[in-house]
Amino acid sequence: MKNMKKSSFVVSALLAVILVLSACGGGSTGGNGGNAGTNNGAGNAQGGTKAGENFRIGMVTDRGGVNDKSFNQTAWEALKQLEGDTGAKVKYLESKTDADLIPNMNQFIKDGYDLTWGIGFLFEDAAKTVAEQNPDAKIAVIDTVVDLPNVESVTFAEHEGSFLVGVVAGLTTETNKVGFVGGMEMPVIKKFEAGFRAGVAAANPDAKVLVNYVGDFNKPDQAKVAASTFYNDGADIIFHAAGGSGNGVFSEAKDRAKSGKKVWVIGVDKDQALEHGDDVTLTSMIKKVDQAVLRVSNDLIAGEFKGGEVTVLGLKEDGVGLPETNKNLTDEVLQQVEEFKQKIINGEITVPTK
Amino acid sequence: MDKWRNIFNPSSVFVPLGAIVLGLISGAVIMLLGGYNPVDAYQALFEKVFGSPYDIGETIRTITPLLFTGLAVGFTYRAGLFNIGADGQYIMGMTGAAIVGIKLQLPWFIHAPLAVLVGALFGGLWAALVGYLKASRGVNEVISSIMLNWIALYLSNYLLRALLLEPGQQRSYFIHESASVSIGWLSRALENARMDWGIFIGLIGAVVFYFLLWRTKQGYELRAVGLNPDAARYAGINIKSSIVKSMFIGGVFAGLGGVFEVLGVFHYQVLSAASSGYGFDGIAVALLGGNHPVGIVFASILFGTLTYGSAGMNFSADVPTEIVRIVIGAVIFFVASHGIIQGIVKPFLASRRKLDRKGAA
Amino acid sequence: MMGEPEVIVELKGITKRFPGIVANDSIDLKLRKGEIHALLGENGAGKSTLMSILFGLYQPDEGEIHIRGKKAVIDGPGKAISLGIGMVHQHFKLVQPFTVAENIMLGAEPVKGVSLDYRTAHDKVRQISDQYGLKVDPKAKIEDITVGMQQRVEILKTLYRGADILIFDEPTAVLTVQEIRELMQILRNLTAEGKSIILITHKLAEIMEVSDTVTVIRRGKVVDTLRTAETNEEELAEKMVGRSVSFVPLKKERAPGEVVLSVEGLTVGAGKEKKLLDNINLTIREGEIVGLAGVDGNGQHELIEVLTGIRKATSGRVLLNGQDVTNRQTRALMDAGISHIPEDRHKHGLVLDFTVSENIVLGSYRDAAFGKGIFLDSKAVEKYAEKLVGEYDVRTPSVQNKARSLSGGNQQKAIIARELERGPRLLIAMQPTRGLDVGAISFVHERLLQAKAEGKAILLISFELDELFNLSDKLVVIFDGQIMGEANPAETDGEKLGLMMAGKTMHAEGRG
Incomplete structure (x- = not known):
């Protein structure tokens, strides 16, 4: 046996893979270095009979994949939790291109899954097509609305949460300048901007809000440049609603922290302090995608799937808001935030969406 | 007869085949290292692709754009140009088709062909621009076509926003039914798989590819320029116009890929943040297919099958998609480094020949 | 021993x-x-x-x-x-x-x-x-x-x-x-x-x-x-x-006819630029071989490039059969009747990865004989190539083999076959026997003399004086882009020619 030869082939194959993946990486693998995807979803929650044991729930990601450190990942973690809690079997499929959304959803449906999740606004048309073609299948989507009897849609009142972090920013800024970095200029992200502006204005009418859309959810380099411009311009806090691009904002803030300048970032979607640390993360505007996923999935297991309905999760429903712990916020700030929150819940304040 | 023997000579058949086998073996080794069962995985891949009429249809749908971009890269390569810009040409094709499909209202027998034509023209002209820059200013086509990929992406997003966007959506309006190139009865026969005329036009494109290059005087010129531009110039061939023409034709192929994606698969165009990557996959397909139309057809089938089947490996055998991309990557690597394969295949062929000779003696 | x-x-x-x-x-x-x-x-x-x-x-x-x-x-x-x-x-x-x-x-x-x-x-x-x-x-x-x-x-x-x-x-x-x-x-x-x-x-x-x-x-x-x-x-x-070879080909005498090529005051390079060609005058008649002698790099390439449409002249005229063809495109010049055997056959003469037959029609593939309209009739091309390969003794297993696989001599024979059979009025041959063996050289020389006998005008550029003396009817010496003078090969010798090639006029004395 020519072992040497053989092993050198393996090595060259691995090299090839690295080359090809880095060359064709495009949008599908960008950003996430690790590979938690190998942790598959095959049901390994054994022990005792549980309520959801006979249920199978599938989830299709968009091109971001399951390790996007954003809502695909959050949703998947929620499903894993569901698996642990209820014994339901969960599984995901990643979409390499937009054209894969439909066949991936169909894969679950044809295999008789009890519920198929489409995570993200991109699923609007795909979920609609699939739902129409399979009226018996149950489908749930997040961040978009599909008006069909077998689809439950979950959306968030992002503007309400953004209002609260706007309040935080308005109260915390020392330069009276704060920034907003958006991903793509589209209605969902515009809601973040509008809420944030309103919150800053409500807490600190003198503060100015700088705005930049980098045009992509996967361009941290461009977001880093935008952040740098803002910080140079005198802003000391930046709120980002830019998905993977937002990592560039954090990176810029960390660079500045290293050279001794104190600047803040407000994270998005989940508590980003856990990932980027408390040194630069002031707080985060959390979208509790996990809550949404758990809620709808549990409803299904309980036999209460609300097909055809749209659930909007706002402050009242605890679907958006600040993290549980906020090391960098003073009690005073937190107290004001709580006051504004109550006003929004009572309807005293209506947060704009545009 | 001889022609076919030329195409399917031992090295043109066994080298890619050897590369595929080695790629699959490497993939299996990696799966074993990762604790997955490669036999289950490959079985799942196979079942995913051929398991149901729906899957067969969707596999064909996956193959179609790869075929087009493979032809786009292969054609220009024959004329001595490395077309990295198939991605941008593809996007321009989508945009052209979307504009005609949405903005105009015409009877179907005019509307669909016109939308296809305009999309193809968009792609062709976008590529011809690369050719023009090279011919007139000597700008390296690799550099200009990469740049133009980005420009195409943003230009297309701009046009989409300015002309076609449905309010509140991240995509255009739907195209008019009259511009659709979907094949309804075929879709219904294949359990709602998205079927359109693209694959047929793609196969015709492969024939046109062959015919143009090897059966016309123009093609003769393009190949001469591709193989030895100096000699071509001494033979009175206009190099500059050859460059522009070959880029244009390559761009038409890539553009058609985008056209059928819009008119046949989605029926709208999405504001996209990143390119589809089909252009780059097309490079691999062309390489795998030896820049020959027959090879490109087979390569796109292989590539599309692996791509679509990866979901099956993921779903049924719980192998992550990354592994499948590793297999695809390994296959490309082994084809690209055909020296290795030839080293392995040659002794087999040689011993076979020896046997033949002995047998004859 | x-x-x-x-x-x-x-x-x-x-x-x-x-x-x-x-x-x-x-x-x-x-x-x-x-x-x-x-x-x-x-x-x-x-x-x-x-x-x-x-x-x-x-x-x-x-x-x-x-x-x-x-x-x-x-x-x-x-x-x-x-x-x-x-x-x-x-x-x-x-x-x-x-x-x-x-x-x-x-x-x-x-x-x-x-x-x-x-x-x-x-x-x-x-x-x-x-x-x-x-x-x-x-x-x-x-x-x-x-x-x-x-x-x-x-x-x-x-x-x-x-x-x-x-x-x-x-x-x-x-x-x-x-x-x-x-x-x-x-x-x-x-x-x-x-x-x-x-x-x-x-x-x-x-x-x-x-x-x-x-x-x-x-x-x-x-x-x-x-x-x-x-x-x-x-x-x-x-x-x-494998057979006896005559070393000195027989120069077939033929009275030169009409002027085919007339170059008048041809100059490349203007103003302060170095003039690559400086006021070149040259005529070649039917049935005449004019040998251009000179050390490599004195304007021979530039002259050929202008005559074949690869390079543009700054001033001066080129007349072919009395018609002004100055600075025409290569294709137009070929159509007007110029054939060219380039010095570097690998770089300029052949597409090495084309088949022999494809190479044989390089330059004539547009003829209606090789396909109507836009089409190329590969059968017709192969038939034509087989005919030429036979006539010019190009040794190749078949016309479908790549030109690359041929030996240098056979590659050159293929080029000569192609260029002569296009029926030119003017044949430009640069170093047509470079790197060839004795047998091939005599073949090339015979073919050139035969072409001359058929009334073609030939411009022969060579760095081998023997070749120039043996074939030419008239010798012209080029130095530093200028024509130094003409000589009758029968009345001059290598030494005199050598002096002109070194930039000396006949009357120059000693070393400068």
């Missing part, structure tokens, strides 16, 4: 097959210490293949190699070098911007600590250079030195690596007369120092001058091995070609 020096290299029954051809068929060869052993054969006879085997570039299918009496398996150039074999290739393998010493060091760099030891290298290069009379400056850059000097650098390279068996592959193909003379001396110096040399060539005069032994190869087989002192050029030529 008593007193014969030891055999240092012995090839026994070497056979090498390539698809469709047996390049070497059971070849035996003995190289003795201190001798110059010439390997003579037409292009494609198998000389280069044999030497590539000895240098480890190919593996023989059958046969054995013995070096200094011991059987050796030479599986690569590295092994060959370690056995003391060095090869001076026809195409030099030098890095242009590097100095002589750096090129020689490449691959065998002396190291001092982590840095390269330039001093040691320089000293050693100089020492070897002095020992063999090579006169090479180790500090000169390759791009600044002459071709002849570059060849010496290649020789030095092999000596530096300790070679005592040297293979020279067509070493004189690229050299001037003067340089050839010097090379011959160097070869003698090398053998005087105990080196053994294999000299691949097809030039009989060189063999007679310098070699001790000759082995003649024809079609992959050894025809004979002779002592040089016991043979003559005629015998060698006959053995090489």
Whole structure:
């Protein structure tokens, strides 16, 4: 046996893979270095009979994949939790291109899954097509609305949460300048901007809000440049609603922290302090995608799937808001935030969406 | 007869085949290292692709754009140009088709062909621009076509926003039914798989590819320029116009890929943040297919099958998609480094020949 | 035989097959210490293949190699070098911007600590250079030195690596007369120092001058091995070609007819630019061969480029059959009746990866005979190619083989077939016999004379004076972009011509 030869082939194959993946990486693998995807979803929650044991729930990601450190990942973690809690079997499929959304959803449906999740606004048309073609299948989507009897849609009142972090920013800024970095200029992200502006204005009418859309959810380099411009311009806090691009904002803030300048970032979607640390993360505007996923999935297991309905999760429903712990916020700030929150819940304040 | 023997000579058949086998073996080794069962995985891949009429249809749908971009890269390569810009040409094709499909209202027998034509023209002209820059200013086509990929992406997003966007959506309006190139009865026969005329036009494109290059005087010129531009110039061939023409034709192929994606698969165009990557996959397909139309057809089938089947490996055998991309990557690597394969295949062929000779003696 | 020096290299029954051809068929060869052993054969006879085997570039299918009496398996150039074999290739393998010493060091760099030891290298290069009379400056850059000097650098390279068996592959193909003379001396110096040399060539005069032994190869087989002192050029030529060869072609006299080409005041380069062509005047008539003599690089290429539409003239006119064709496109000039046999057949004459038949229609593929309208009728092309291949004796297994697979002589025959059969009024031939063997040269000369007899006007550019004298009806000398004068080949001699080629007028005195 020519072992040497053989092993050198393996090595060259691995090299090839690295080359090809880095060359064709495009949008599908960008950003996430690790590979938690190998942790598959095959049901390994054994022990005792549980309520959801006979249920199978599938989830299709968009091109971001399951390790996007954003809502695909959050949703998947929620499903894993569901698996642990209820014994339901969960599984995901990643979409390499937009054209894969439909066949991936169909894969679950044809295999008789009890519920198929489409995570993200991109699923609007795909979920609609699939739902129409399979009226018996149950489908749930997040961040978009599909008006069909077998689809439950979950959306968030992002503007309400953004209002609260706007309040935080308005109260915390020392330069009276704060920034907003958006991903793509589209209605969902515009809601973040509008809420944030309103919150800053409500807490600190003198503060100015700088705005930049980098045009992509996967361009941290461009977001880093935008952040740098803002910080140079005198802003000391930046709120980002830019998905993977937002990592560039954090990176810029960390660079500045290293050279001794104190600047803040407000994270998005989940508590980003856990990932980027408390040194630069002031707080985060959390979208509790996990809550949404758990809620709808549990409803299904309980036999209460609300097909055809749209659930909007706002402050009242605890679907958006600040993290549980906020090391960098003073009690005073937190107290004001709580006051504004109550006003929004009572309807005293209506947060704009545009 | 001889022609076919030329195409399917031992090295043109066994080298890619050897590369595929080695790629699959490497993939299996990696799966074993990762604790997955490669036999289950490959079985799942196979079942995913051929398991149901729906899957067969969707596999064909996956193959179609790869075929087009493979032809786009292969054609220009024959004329001595490395077309990295198939991605941008593809996007321009989508945009052209979307504009005609949405903005105009015409009877179907005019509307669909016109939308296809305009999309193809968009792609062709976008590529011809690369050719023009090279011919007139000597700008390296690799550099200009990469740049133009980005420009195409943003230009297309701009046009989409300015002309076609449905309010509140991240995509255009739907195209008019009259511009659709979907094949309804075929879709219904294949359990709602998205079927359109693209694959047929793609196969015709492969024939046109062959015919143009090897059966016309123009093609003769393009190949001469591709193989030895100096000699071509001494033979009175206009190099500059050859460059522009070959880029244009390559761009038409890539553009058609985008056209059928819009008119046949989605029926709208999405504001996209990143390119589809089909252009780059097309490079691999062309390489795998030896820049020959027959090879490109087979390569796109292989590539599309692996791509679509990866979901099956993921779903049924719980192998992550990354592994499948590793297999695809390994296959490309082994084809690209055909020296290795030839080293392995040659002794087999040689011993076979020896046997033949002995047998004859 | 008593007193014969030891055999240092012995090839026994070497056979090498390539698809469709047996390049070497059971070849035996003995190289003795201190001798110059010439390997003579037409292009494609198998000389280069044999030497590539000895240098480890190919593996023989059958046969054995013995070096200094011991059987050796030479599986690569590295092994060959370690056995003391060095090869001076026809195409030099030098890095242009590097100095002589750096090129020689490449691959065998002396190291001092982590840095390269330039001093040691320089000293050693100089020492070897002095020992063999090579006169090479180790500090000169390759791009600044002459071709002849570059060849010496290649020789030095092999000596530096300790070679005592040297293979020279067509070493004189690229050299001037003067340089050839010097090379011959160097070869003698090398053998005087105990080196053994294999000299691949097809030039009989060189063999007679310098070699001790000759082995003649024809079609992959050894025809004979002779002592040089016991043979003559005629015998060698006959053995090489397989038939008797006439050396001086018969110039067929023919009264020149109408003027075909008329060049008037042609200039390239304006204002302060260096003028590459300066006020060139030239006429060529039907049935006339005008030989353009000159040292390479004095405007010959530029003149051809203007006449073939590759380069634009700044001023002046080109008339073809009285019609002004100045600065027309290449295609228009070809259509007007200009054919061209380019100097560099690989770069300009052929598409090497096209088939022979595709190459044969390069330039005429647009004819209606090869397909109607936009179509190309490959059957018609192949039929035409087969006809020409037969008429011009182009040796190829079939017209579907790649041009690359043909020997240099057969490639040239294919080009000549193509250019003559296009039916030109003016044929421009630059160095049409460069790198060809005796048989092919006489073939080319015959064809040119035949074309002349048919009334074609021919412009022959050559660096070989013999060729110009033998073929031309009129000689024109070019120097530094200017025409220095005309001469009748019957009334002038090489010496006078040489002076003009060096930029002297007939009446110039001494050295300037």
